[in-house]
Amino acid sequence: MMVSIWKVWLTTVLASPVLFWVPTAFQESEEIAEFLSFLPILLPSVLFGFLFSIPTMGLFYLLNQKLHDKNSKPLIAKVVLSLVMIVGILTTFNLVGGSFSKIDKIVSLPTAYLFCALTPLWFSSVHTEKNTDDQCPEKIA
Known part of the structure; x- marks a missing residue:
């Protein structure tokens, strides 16, 4: 099982x-x-989101590879990657702190990131590699 890191990362950051x-x-x-005065805030938010997500996405990538190599079941892999x-x-958000982590808006920023990170993870198809030796009738020994 292989989850697309780019789909999860880009959806989360953007x-x-x-x-x-x-x-x-x-x-x-x-x-x-x-309302339009909020638009200039979006670009720095995306840039900071990209920078601060590098360690998490690095760990996500490594675990995704490990789970794929071990042929983990899709449900197990999605639970581990979600965690x-x-x-x-x-x-x-705990390390960065500040007012963005408080729930004083309609949607808190950590909640927005969690929702946008988990949605593509759970609603995307999984990529599995099939063993071609098992499918080829000529290779029966």
Whole structure:
């Protein structure tokens, strides 16, 4: 079983700031100009998300490879990889701290990252390699 690290990483890094900032902008803006003032925040959010996610995604990649090499069942692999993402995201926000980790918005930033990281992980198809020796009738010895 192999989960696409790029699908999980890009969805997490790109969608999480949007999921957090757009509802916040709607909640706190009375005019369209105020809403648009939130757009410049998205690029730094994506960049910081990318940088802070490197250790977690590195561990995700290594465990994904190990689970694939051991031919783990898809459910087991998804649970293990989900736990890596949960612990990694919560640890990152705990280390960074600040007001972003508090639930004072419509959607808290850690919740947005968790949702965007786990959604592609659980709703993506798994890539399995089939053993061609078992499928080839000519190789019966």
